Amino acid sequence: MNDLNTSPEFEEKVRKALKTPDATPEFANRLRNELVRRPVQMKPKNFRLAWAVAFALVLTILAVSAPTLVSAFGKIFGYVPEVGLVETTNGLRMLAEPVSSTRDGVTLTITHVFAYPDHIELQYEVNGIAPENDGWQAEDGISNPTAFCGGVNPGSLKSNAGDARLRLPDGTILERDYTGKYPQNVFAMQPVYDSAIPADANTLTFVLDCIPQARLGAAPENWEISFDLVEVPAGTIVGEPVIEVTQPVVTEEAPASLPPEALPVPQVTAVLERIIPTDTNTVMYFHFEVTNPDPSLISIMPRNVSVIDSLGQQYHMIGSFVWQPFEYQVGSAFEFVSEGKPAPGPLTLVIDQTVAYYWPIYVDPPQATSEEMTFTFDVGENPQYGQKWELNIPFNIAGFDFQIVSAEAVKFEDVGNYHNYIDGSQGYEYGYQFIVVGDPSLGLMVEMDIHGDEYQCWLSDVYKPDNEPLIYTQLCKNGYPTGQVSVTILGMSIELNDDLTVEWKP
Template identity: 25%
Template sequence: MENNTTSSEWDQLMRASVAAPEPPESFLADLDGRLRAQQRKRALRAGFQRRVFAAALGSTLTLALLLVAVAGPERVIAAVRNALGFIPGIGFVSADAPVRVLAEPVRVEREGIAITLTRVTAESTGTNVSFTVEGLPVPDGAPSAGEGICPGVSAIAWPGGGLFSSTGGGGGPLGGSFTWNESFPSIPPTEMEATLIIPCIPMTVAGDYPANWEIPFRLVPTDAPALFATVEPTATVSPPPSATATDTKEAFPGISIGVERISELEDGYLLIGILEWDEKQYAMADASGSEFTLTDRDGRILPVENIGSVPEEPAAPNSAFWSLRVSGKNLRGPVTIRLDSLFVFLRDPLTFSFDTGENPRAGQEWEIGKSFSVSGHPLTVLRAEYILENSMPGLSVSVQTPPEILHVVVGSNNPPEAGGGPGESFESGIYRWRVFLQSPPSGRVELFIQQMTIQGEWTTTWDPPQD
């Protein structure tokens, strides 16, 4: 195996690369309140991401990590909103400075494994990179406890000695081939050549595969992005007064959607919408991976693509952006936008516990039978089974869920959890989730449910411009 850089040398390199001068005290004071609110949001997302990460290791479940940036004070947010642009095939970019992109894909092969750099977007607010990994064997389970996993932290270097490390990343599914995405600080605008440095293949056991990959690449200018215009907010369509409590339109009250900005593209429109929730019921909600349905005034379904998360945080702490690309022009409005499901993080977790005894064995089960109500919908934790997967201890928890709750995530406070997943749904309405533990269970186990995917019908309207 090739490995010319020691771990300590690499650590020193990374620490040096992220060093930065201290900002003025006045700026820090101005940012403090907003940073605290946005950090709470990211902490909630990170908890969900850690559980999905372990699921990917255990069963090649698709890993979708959100890369979120720290939002500044309101005046900074307003400036970012005015400067946000979109380039088809590239995504959201800053419109206040030139954007550079990868000139051509670059492929490097070593010992039967190939890494291909497929995307680089360098702008004033940061640099986003995507690469694919091919030729890895498909894992037969989660890594054994104690094995070192490559965290997937790369670096970018350019001529003259400049270098910095990534600020976040993720990808999947793992095994065989997968795509990995990472974000970095902004490459200096004068630099058109650089090298991506990958110390180890992300999410693999350190030492099993070639290390210290170097992929040189070139950047070229791209076309100017399409800009966004702010639109008047549209009221959320409410269910009729006669709707019953079980009607999916009001199955989970306190959640609403609206359209905030629009950008006209050559072949359609890009919409940025906002999702808002009652902060007394939910700590977070997210529709970046949800399915939207758009219909015009004649009832015709319009072609639409969910672009995903927006590289910006709304001003309100109990809100999040979503974005859609709508194909076609001269649309017959008003257009109805419908969201059928979304991910939520409950403000108050559903907690339950049981006693495993001193020396439980794999395959042993415990009946729990504890019921909860989520916005009037019954949810019952039925039982738990002790499992071992490649020496990693865990619990498989069965939950009876109503049709309005599509997916739940079970976490563990005692013993501390090491991740979780995947989940399984059954026709009987039982949902099963595996939570992995940092140590084998013994005595009283304390679990909780706080994250779930819910089903409803949230709608708003949008009036497309007419020629």
């Protein structure tokens, strides 16, 4: 649950309670002088942060890539599958070859290492762990987390037991970065080290106390594996050459399914940025531009993308991104990979489903207050399962009208009819289900939150039967919220049915 009713006055009290002095003018000016007098830094542009490396392919491509291509492609120095764009190879060292070690039937392979001038990215994989000894698969993986490497009980501090370390030739130990500096440092088997390693340190040792999520005592522990790094000559194309799309491309919009004068549907165009033909597929980067976007629009997300080649063959494309609109605000680039290799020649990118997200309370500056997006209804002191309340409360977000038609007291088993929850209710048993009606052509979705900390309302389910209104349910842990129940509309989305096509010619 969410309580969005905290007043600005209370926030001001928090500010006052934490008030700290400003920097003095003397200090501010002194530091400013020092900064502006420092020599201009002309360091090369750094790489895109990468979270994995496909080394075998990289070496292969290294051997065949012509250095002369570098100038043709500007600052992009290639694309590595599962890694993305690499923008410079200046000072880059890589794993010389994958290294494996097998103990008691368990094989650990260091598959990829990139040693950048200021940090190291490593990836390894493990095979041979029996399912009953794998915390992700074992029956007691959730109920008994401390039986597995790195597992902790809920509420306990994070364990670093399964974090691999690196040992340099002089004995220095590098710990996995814990500062949060590298957003790709998410998975234990793809650790990042916030360290530069000496130029002459080309043989490192991988040190691992226990395999992440392996049952303690049941799988080999205390691994030490040495591996070698090799230098990548500066300017070398790493991976696949990248075609920067700089020439004008034709963007066509199919006839709008919704006349703009009838509904404020955003006018969206797609802009193709890069194309990377690989041996097995084609990778494309594009972003959206929106004409006169409503200020509460946060994102346009592509749902169904394909590419048509010069022979007229159409290949579905898979997006390499997580569906999180807040992280892909309008203008962000999307990476899509084709399922198959298009024929050489012109390509047509087709985006035939997109979703527009509007979150008026959470844009900056806000386009609505939480009070404006909140409705209340009285369920009395003893709401009963199956009880219904007629609401008919109208809302308008970004020009789109919709209505909260009714609410009904429901149980988890009701949403279990719509979707399969593999973890069950997790204690969220009771809540309210809302019927939401908007223009049927919009593909409307909303997200709501029931207030009331004591009820811990959290588990939400959205269900849209064909030709029926939207059904939104939120369930709580401690029974039905009683009395005046407040609900906030956090945001909404609509589907844009217009086809976007972008034609590209070599």
